[in-house]
Amino acid sequence: MMSLLDHLFGAIAVAGPGDGMSLPVRAADVAESVDWTFNYIFFVSVFFFVLITALAVIFVVKYRYRGDRELGDGPSHSTALELTWTIIPSILVVVMFYSGFKGFMQMNLPQQNSYEILVNAQKWSWEFTYPNGYVDKDLHIPVDREIRLVLSSNDVIHSLFIPAFRVKKDVVPGRYNKLWFKATRPGTYTLFCAEYCGTSHSNMLAQVVVHPAGEFEQWLTLASDFIAAMPPVEAGERVFKTRGCTQCHTTDGNRGIGPTLKDAFGHEATMSDGSKVVVDEDYIRESVLDPQAKVVQGFEPVMPTFQGRIKDKEITVLIEYIKSLSSGSQDAAQEGQQ
Numbered sequence: 001m002m003s004l005l006d007h008l009f010g011a012i013a014v015a016g017p018g019d020g021m022s023l024p025v026r027a028a029d030v031a032e033s034v035d036w037t038f039n040y041i042f043f044v045s046v047f048f049f050v051l052i053t054a055l056a057v058i059f060v061v062k063y064r065y066r067g068d069r070e071l072g073d074g075p076s077h078s079t080a081l082e083l084t085w086t087i088i089p090s091i092l093v094v095v096m097f098y099s100g101f102k103g104f105m106q107m108n109l110p111q112q113n114s115y116e117i118l119v120n121a122q123k124w125s126w127e128f129t130y131p132n133g134y135v136d137k138d139l140h141i142p143v144d145r146e147i148r149l150v151l152s153s154n155d156v157i158h159s160l161f162i163p164a165f166r167v168k169k170d171v172v173p174g175r176y177n178k179l180w181f182k183a184t185r186p187g188t189y190t191l192f193c194a195e196y197c198g199t200s201h202s203n204m205l206a207q208v209v210v211h212p213a214g215e216f217e218q219w220l221t222l223a224s225d226f227i228a229a230m231p232p233v234e235a236g237e238r239v240f241k242t243r244g245c246t247q248c249h250t251t252d253g254n255r256g257i258g259p260t261l262k263d264a265f266g267h268e269a270t271m272s273d274g275s276k277v278v279v280d281e282d283y284i285r286e287s288v289l290d291p292q293a294k295v296v297q298g299f300e301p302v303m304p305t306f307q308g309r310i311k312d313k314e315i316t317v318l319i320e321y322i323k324s325l326s327s328g329s330q331d332a333a334q335e336g337q338q
């Protein structure tokens, strides 16, 4: 019983994380007005549901058929009653409209001086490009600052949904949708794709990391320099993860949407036309920039091109990482050098 009540009244919980079961934590400025509107509509609906159902039951019992009786003249008209049931619901729905419209405008009117991050969606990962050109698979933002996301898609319609911020926007190929919000609570939240977009739709997740005041710039500087700061294999692993390669390629020998990259380097792969190719530096580079040039036998040509979206030095460390996944990778590496 307690948990049922929790569930019902979770909707009106005002305070911090874990307080309400029905609605997630509120972590952005627009969340409050969204929740207010939601709760208002919810409780108005509950009130009328209970009232109307109860009256219906009472009337069914009270005025049930009890044999033929003389029916007197019932009341025909009551101005007071009709005014009441017209005016009160009108006020209730006008309040609904007002609060909904206010929240809508808050979300959709451009804000000044916002921090802009480009978002690119593709089957089945997200890419966030920061003003300095750094690209990450997760969304990092500073707290208490207006953020403007510019959304584009490489393939089908996706939808960017951050429940904790109460924002959701379609990501449509061929146009740029925009989204504004201001995060109010540092922490880590989940970003979902909310538009069914194919096989791995349910894995199309990203983290939203809201950095406390002052820490965001630090994070961005560190993150942007990682290739210089890390050994190539580690940097490559990071590129592999942040660029969404893991959505389709495993490194443990299991087949994914694409072939596993374990032991791929230095070995022969068979293409869809029957030809054989040795996986070396140039082949990996070509696979990343022009994946459809050679398609591995037994796989669909679904790998997106990274042409124009990945820097040469990122490809270089990626190659080092893929090399490190092969046993005897040293020999293979040397072969590749010749």
Ligand SMILES: [Cu+2]
Residues within 6 Å of the ligand: 124, 157, 158, 159, 193, 194, 195, 196, 197, 201, 204
């Ligand atoms: Cu999607």
